[in-house]
Structures are given as C-alpha cells and as structure tokens.
Amino acid sequence: MDTVYSVVGLGKLGASMAAAIASRGFRVIGVDINRRAVEAVNAGQAPVQETGLEELIAANQKRLRATLDHHEAVLNSDVTFVVVPTPSDERGAFSLQYAAWAFRKIGYALKEKKGYHLVVLTSTVLPGSTRYGLLPILEKESGKRCGVDFGLCYSPEFIALGSVIRDFLNPDFTLIGEYDEKSGSLLESTYARILENNAPCYRMSFENAELAKIAVNTFVTMKITFANMLADLCERIPGGNIDAVTQALGADQRIGPKYLKGSLGYGGPCFPRDNIALSFFARAVDTAAELAETTDRINRALPAKIVEQLKPFxxxxxxxxxxxxxxxxxxxxxxxxxxxxxxxxxxxxxxxxxxxxxxxxxxxxxxxxxxxxxxxxxxxxxxxxxxxxxxxxxxxxxxxxxxxxxxxxxxxxxxxxxxxxxxxxxxxxxxxxxGQNINDEESQARLIKLWGNTDANSDT
Ligand SMILES: NC(=O)c1ccc[n+]([C@@H]2O[C@H](COP(=O)([O-])OP(=O)(O)OC[C@H]3O[C@@H](n4cnc5c(N)ncnc54)[C@H](O)[C@@H]3O)[C@@H](O)[C@H]2O)c1
Structure with missing residues (x-):
C-alpha cells in the first residue's frame, strides 16, 4: 500500500503542500480547524489564494480530502505534516501556541495508532522548539516514545507566496532536522518520491535545522539591505548607477546576482519577522545577533528616509x-x-x-x-x-x-x-x-572637496 499523508493546517503553505502531494499520485487527508477551509477543499476549491492551487485541488479531488478531525486523519495516514501558524509573540519569538494544540491532538491520536507514524513539523520555529517545546507534548498525550513508536522531524519549506506549489515540488534543497536516523531516512525517501526534481537533502539535528531555516531568510534580507545601502551611495556619487555596481558584484560567484537590486526594502509576512525572531533568540541565549538587528532597523527606517530625500522635489x-x-x-x-x-x-x-x-x-x-x-x-x-x-x-x-x-x-x-x-x-x-545620482554637480563638489587637494596634502 502506498503511503498516505495528512497535512494539518490548510493555509497558504499547507493547502498548497496537500494539493502538490496529491498531484504526485498520493492520497492526502487535509486537516484544519476552520470549517470553511475544510469545506472548500472537499468541494474541489482553494481555501486560500495561491497561484495554480484551485486548479490543482480540482484536478486531484479523488486523492485529496479534508476533515476537521485530527484523530481520524492521523489514524488513516502514515506521515503527518504540521503546517499551522507560528505567529510572532510580543517578544518577537515565534509562538508555539497553535503548534502545541495541533501536537496535543496528534499525540492523542497516536495513543490509539497501531504501527509507526512519522510527524513532520513544517511551520517555522526557533531553535529548541521542536525538541523541548513540542516533542514532550506528543509523548505525554500518546503515552508512547519518540524513536520507538513514532518518529519526528523538523522540515521547513523555502517557498515564496505566489509560487508555493512550484517551489515546494522543485526546491533548491530539502532540510531535515531529525530525532533519529529512522525518522530522517523516512522523510528523505518521502521527498524523493514527492518532489519533481532531485534536490539535495541536508539532514541534521532539530536545532541545526531550526537555525538553518531562519538563517536563509535573514541572510537574504541582509543581502537586500546591502544592495539598498549601495543604492544610497550611488545617489551621492557623480554618474552613480546601482545597476552597474550590482551587475559586477553579482557576477562574483561568491555573491551571486539574486536579491541584489538596490531599491525599496523587503516586506511581507516572513522576512521582517525573521530578523526580529533571530535577534530575540540570540538575546535569549545570552548573545546578540547584531547583523539581524541592524538589517531590521535599516529596513524599517528606509521608507521615512526615502520620503525625506524626495520631499524637496x-x-x-x-x-x-x-x-x-x-x-x-x-x-x-x-x-x-x-x-x-x-x-x-x-x-x-x-x-x-x-x-x-x-x-x-x-x-x-x-x-x-x-x-x-x-x-x-x-x-x-x-x-x-x-x-x-x-x-x-x-x-x-x-x-x-x-x-x-x-x-x-x-x-x-x-x-x-x-x-x-x-x-x-x-x-x-x-x-x-x-540608486542613480540626481544631482551630479552637488556630488562632484563633495568629491572635489574630499579629494581635490590631494596634491596639497601630499606636500605637508
Ligand atoms: N506563507 C509562507 O510564505 C510561508 C513560508 C515558509 C514558512 N511558512 C510557515 O508555515 C507556517 C504556516 O504558514 P501559512 O502562511 O500557511 O499560515 P496560514 O495562516 O495561511 O494557515 C495556517 C492554517 O492552519 C490552520 N490551523 C491553525 N491551528 C490549527 C490546528 N491546531 N489544526 C489544524 N489546523 C490549524 C488555520 O486555520 C489556517 O488555515 C508558519 O509557521 C509559517 O511561518 C510560511
């Protein structure tokens, strides 16, 4: 019998994952606490707006169904992906509130489950959350032991809204934080069957994977912010042109051309909160993520700075x-x-x-x-x-x-x-x-003042 998957949380990421897995020929049971989301999927419709989702759900109706009942979904599947929200809390950390509730429900179902079951946390969490925050809930509710009766992985996705389905099926790589060898191997072979490409798989501990996930996003935001800093400098040098500078910069293979535009800052539901969460985590473990803090501060100040520059025009x-x-x-x-x-x-x-x-x-x-x-x-x-x-x-x-x-x-x-x-x-x-100079004369005057008397300086 082919593996059956359940996906807990039919939101922007979960619904797309459920439909994508079904589109690869597997039976999928979606679970949500929101009746409208469940009804939408069962009616062959997309519960959220995402490119291609409605068509994919409609085309795979015979393999995809949804329920409000976690218990039933766990008992009737072999692998459960948990894709519930982890919203930022007042400290800037990713809250485990929704995930904890979902894990309680899954744990309770595991109590009755005969045979091995793999639970995969997909939601973004901070280091330590899976092992110390969520795993104990599964063991307590099920009365069973991780690594013996069930397996657990933390395996986040690297997708962009608007291309979630394509990104999920064709990732640059998959990342697996594993409780043990058995859990990780099972998930790796699952990805090998589901994905459309041959993406390399990186397996490691929960904590390293949790850090790697947030590191990817915070690094990209740092790159965007770096290009924005160069754009600001280009506006202040005669003939300054950010596109000329980033074209050369991006050609260096150590750097690469992506996210190096030089323009406005980054936004959306993920990038901004990730720097804040990483900064929170660093402080919580008695250090400081100064690059993340600075990136966030610069990005937040950018719109006001741009308006201040433009106002005179x-x-x-x-x-x-x-x-x-x-x-x-x-x-x-x-x-x-x-x-x-x-x-x-x-x-x-x-x-x-x-x-x-x-x-x-x-x-x-x-x-x-x-x-x-x-x-x-x-x-x-x-x-x-x-x-x-x-x-x-x-x-x-x-x-x-x-x-x-x-x-x-x-x-x-x-x-x-x-x-x-x-x-x-x-x-x-x-x-x-x-990112382009708008007052060449003023910029020239500044540089003449800075360098124009080089000869005189060298005499003294
Ligand atoms: N959206 C993205 O671009 C993106 C990218 C990477 C990672 N993520 C991460 O994925 C997770 C989910 O994000 P999203 O954007 O899909 O969220 P979302 O808010 O769009 O959807 C979450 C869904 O989970 C449901 N839900 C909440 N608690 C539940 C429970 N106990 N059982 C079943 N369903 C439950 C909600 O009703 C909702 O339908 C978050 O941790 C997020 O950080 C999102």
Missing part, C-alpha cells in the same frame, strides 16, 4: 500616487509593504495620497483607512496625481508610457525599480530613481 499640497501597495507584484498581501509605509509617511507629513494595486486594493484600503484613497483603476489614480511613485516592479506599471503621464498633470515620477528609464529619462517629466 514635491510641491506643497501635491497629490502623490503610490503605485504598488502589496509587498511584491502578483500578491494581494500588504503586510509590512513598503508601498503602504511610503503612503502612510507621505500622508503623515501632509501630502494627499492616492494609491493603486492590481490585486491588493481591498486589504490596502483597510490598512490605509483615512490616510489614503485606494482607487480601483490605474487611470483614475494617474488622473489625480502630480507625483507618481512606483513602489513595485509590476508589469502593469512597466507598460506605462510617456504619453500616459504627460497627457495628465504628472510632474514627477519616482521610479523605485528603474523600470521606466528608457521611456521617461530625459523628457519633460522630472524622473527620479532610487
């Missing part, structure tokens, strides 16, 4: 349009979005702000409330604007033309991602970017 009382309110293109998520922060900062200092996003209008409206008017059409947004800020590199904004802006009242375009350079540079509209 906007006339008093101007209407500013922020294009791109989700934290990235093709997303409806506005959590920690730079576009939202820019809009709020501009509103706070007295500008009238309008906004547009192809997918995120509704959540953006809730987030911005009385601070900005979120419009349903790009045209309407441009009609009202004297200043346009492009906050995400969405294809819809890439297609804007000089005429689109010139025919209206737009005086200034701030292109944070330099996507309209060919179209707008050197024309009547003032075109400002992040």
């Amino acid at each position: 906007f006339h008093k009382g101007a209407t500013v349009a922020v294009l791109g309110l989700a934290y990235k293109p093709f997303s409806h998520v506005v959590e920690e979005s730079q576009g939202i922060y820019l809009a709020k900062t501009l509103a706070d200092i007295g500008f009238r702000v309008v906004g547009y996003d192809p997918l995120a209008a509704e959540p953006a409206r809730i987030e911005l409330r009385d601070q900005a008017v979120v419009l349903d059409s790009l045209e309407e947004c441009l009609n009202q604007a004297e200043v346009v800020i492009i906050a995400t590199p969405d294809p819809v904004f890439r297609r804007l033309t000089l005429a689109d802006l010139q025919d209206r009242n737009v005086e200034t375009v701030v292109d944070c991602w330099r996507i309209l350079e060919k179209e707008l540079k050197g024309h009547s509209i003032r075109y400002i970017t992040i």
Whole structure:
C-alpha cells in the first residue's frame, strides 16, 4: 500500500503542500480547524489564494480530502505534516501556541495508532522548539516514545507566496532536522518520491535545522539591505548607477546576482519577522545577533528616509500616487509593504495620497483607512496625481508610457525599480530613481572637496 499523508493546517503553505502531494499520485487527508477551509477543499476549491492551487485541488479531488478531525486523519495516514501558524509573540519569538494544540491532538491520536507514524513539523520555529517545546507534548498525550513508536522531524519549506506549489515540488534543497536516523531516512525517501526534481537533502539535528531555516531568510534580507545601502551611495556619487555596481558584484560567484537590486526594502509576512525572531533568540541565549538587528532597523527606517530625500522635489499640497501597495507584484498581501509605509509617511507629513494595486486594493484600503484613497483603476489614480511613485516592479506599471503621464498633470515620477528609464529619462517629466545620482554637480563638489587637494596634502 502506498503511503498516505495528512497535512494539518490548510493555509497558504499547507493547502498548497496537500494539493502538490496529491498531484504526485498520493492520497492526502487535509486537516484544519476552520470549517470553511475544510469545506472548500472537499468541494474541489482553494481555501486560500495561491497561484495554480484551485486548479490543482480540482484536478486531484479523488486523492485529496479534508476533515476537521485530527484523530481520524492521523489514524488513516502514515506521515503527518504540521503546517499551522507560528505567529510572532510580543517578544518577537515565534509562538508555539497553535503548534502545541495541533501536537496535543496528534499525540492523542497516536495513543490509539497501531504501527509507526512519522510527524513532520513544517511551520517555522526557533531553535529548541521542536525538541523541548513540542516533542514532550506528543509523548505525554500518546503515552508512547519518540524513536520507538513514532518518529519526528523538523522540515521547513523555502517557498515564496505566489509560487508555493512550484517551489515546494522543485526546491533548491530539502532540510531535515531529525530525532533519529529512522525518522530522517523516512522523510528523505518521502521527498524523493514527492518532489519533481532531485534536490539535495541536508539532514541534521532539530536545532541545526531550526537555525538553518531562519538563517536563509535573514541572510537574504541582509543581502537586500546591502544592495539598498549601495543604492544610497550611488545617489551621492557623480554618474552613480546601482545597476552597474550590482551587475559586477553579482557576477562574483561568491555573491551571486539574486536579491541584489538596490531599491525599496523587503516586506511581507516572513522576512521582517525573521530578523526580529533571530535577534530575540540570540538575546535569549545570552548573545546578540547584531547583523539581524541592524538589517531590521535599516529596513524599517528606509521608507521615512526615502520620503525625506524626495520631499524637496514635491510641491506643497501635491497629490502623490503610490503605485504598488502589496509587498511584491502578483500578491494581494500588504503586510509590512513598503508601498503602504511610503503612503502612510507621505500622508503623515501632509501630502494627499492616492494609491493603486492590481490585486491588493481591498486589504490596502483597510490598512490605509483615512490616510489614503485606494482607487480601483490605474487611470483614475494617474488622473489625480502630480507625483507618481512606483513602489513595485509590476508589469502593469512597466507598460506605462510617456504619453500616459504627460497627457495628465504628472510632474514627477519616482521610479523605485528603474523600470521606466528608457521611456521617461530625459523628457519633460522630472524622473527620479532610487540608486542613480540626481544631482551630479552637488556630488562632484563633495568629491572635489574630499579629494581635490590631494596634491596639497601630499606636500605637508
Ligand atoms: N506563507 C509562507 O510564505 C510561508 C513560508 C515558509 C514558512 N511558512 C510557515 O508555515 C507556517 C504556516 O504558514 P501559512 O502562511 O500557511 O499560515 P496560514 O495562516 O495561511 O494557515 C495556517 C492554517 O492552519 C490552520 N490551523 C491553525 N491551528 C490549527 C490546528 N491546531 N489544526 C489544524 N489546523 C490549524 C488555520 O486555520 C489556517 O488555515 C508558519 O509557521 C509559517 O511561518 C510560511
């Protein structure tokens, strides 16, 4: 008999995992405490918005079903993935509240289970959580022993919202924190059967895997922030151009070109909280994760810093349009979005702000409330604007033309991602970017002051 999988938590990650595993020919039982999520899956619909999810669930209905009953799901499956929320608590740590509840339910079912069962924690947690926070719950509720009656792994995913299914089935690598050899081997062979690619598998202790997971995210944010620092420097040197600098930098194989754009900061539900959690953990174990703390501080300060730099270019009382309110293109998520922060900062200092996003209008409206008017059409947004800020590199904004802006009242375009350079540079509209010098004369004067009397210095 083929292995049957259960997936506890049918949210953005769990529902996609359940559908993806079913699409590889396995029977999957999804579990959620939210009746609507369960009913959606059983009706062949996606419980959350994610690229390709609805189609995949509909196409695999005969292998995928969902239930509110953890007990039944555990008894009727061989491997259980736990993909419940681990929200940040007031200390900045990842809370185990939901995971603990799920583990209690699973442990209780394991009590009755005949034969070996593998539990895999997928949710992001901090080092020590699996062994010292959750494993004891399974043993207590089941009255059984880990490593004897059941196995346990911590195996997080490295996916991006919008491409969860593709990323899950084609990862760069899989990461397994294992209680013992048997648990790890079982999960490794599970991945070998499920995944579409031949991703290498890294197996280690729970704690090393827990640290590796958060290290990946915090490293990427550090890289983004490093490029943003270079962009700031480029704005202050004559002819400065971040794209020229990062092209060379990214060609170095030790560095690589990804996440090296030089633009606005990072946002979304994962990246920002990971630096805070790592900083919390470091303090909790009597040290300091200063790089993570600094990355977070710089990223949070960026929207206000950018507005401060841009302010002199906007006339008093101007209407500013922020294009791109989700934290990235093709997303409806506005959590920690730079576009939202820019809009709020501009509103706070007295500008009238309008906004547009192809997918995120509704959540953006809730987030911005009385601070900005979120419009349903790009045209309407441009009609009202004297200043346009492009906050995400969405294809819809890439297609804007000089005429689109010139025919209206737009005086200034701030292109944070330099996507309209060919179209707008050197024309009547003032075109400002992040990462390119906007005042060569002033920058030259600074450098002349710094280096111009080198000869005189060498005489003394
Ligand atoms: N979304 C991402 O991009 C992403 C990426 C990597 C890791 N993660 C991690 O994966 C975990 C889940 O994230 P998500 O974005 O899918 O969360 P989500 O909030 O979208 O979904 C979680 C689901 O779990 C359900 N749930 C809560 N408690 C439950 C319980 N005891 N039993 C059954 N179902 C329960 C909720 O009803 C919800 O449907 C988190 O730890 C997150 O950090 C998420």
